[in-house]
Amino acid sequence: MKKRLFAAAGLFIAAVGAHAAEPLALQKIMKDLGRNMQVVTDGISREDWDLVEKTAPLIADHPQPPLGEKMRIMAFVGSDMGKFKAHDGRTHDAARALDKAARLKDGPGVIVAFATLQGACHDCHREFRKPFVDHFYGSR
Numbered sequence: 001m002k003k004r005l006f007a008a009a010g011l012f013i014a015a016v017g018a019h020a021a022e023p024l025a026l027q028k029i030m031k032d033l034g035r036n037m038q039v040v041t042d043g044i045s046r047e048d049w050d051l052v053e054k055t056a057p058l059i060a061d062h063p064q065p066p067l068g069e070k071m072r073i074m075a076f077v078g079s080d081m082g083k084f085k086a087h088d089g090r091t092h093d094a095a096r097a098l099d100k101a102a103r104l105k106d107g108p109g110v111i112v113a114f115a116t117l118q119g120a121c122h123d124c125h126r127e128f129r130k131p132f133v134d135h136f137y138g139s140r
Contacts, residue, residue: 024136025065026073033062037121040098044110052110053102059117060095076135077128087124094120 036058043051065073077084094117101109 024073025063025069026132029063029065033059033121037118040114043102044114047107049102049105049107049110053099056095056099056102060092060099076132080128084124084128087120087127090120091117091124 036055039055040052040059043049043055064070074081094113098110098113098117101113
């Protein structure tokens with residue numbers, strides 16, 4: 001009987017551990033955001049304002065993780081949830097400004113808005129990336 005109990009406990013621990021190492025939907029969202037940032041960089045370098053205008057909303061209105069994952073993230077972030085949401089809000093606002101500047105074909109405005117967007121991303125990553133990776137995936 002004890003062997004079965006230990007085996008069941010071992011399977012449970014293995015399942016929980018495997019679940020914890022599963023990539024979050026947030027990881028794919030971040031990778032897609034990174035690709036979209038690269039597309040914007042390319043568009044800026046070629047002064048392709050239509051490409052920048054088309055891509056900026058994909059950054060501003062990026063997908064959200066599923067509800068269950070949001071709950072896990074909120075539980076982890078805890079009292080820093082306001083900071084986390086503020087970073088996301090700044091990212092959204094900067095991407096909207098980027099969209100507007102690109103629509104107006106305002107090169108200097110696009111560059112300023114993109115710098116603001118990069119700063120918002122950097123600030124969030126500086127504060128949250130390592131703790132997220134450590135918590136959800138273990139130190140890598």
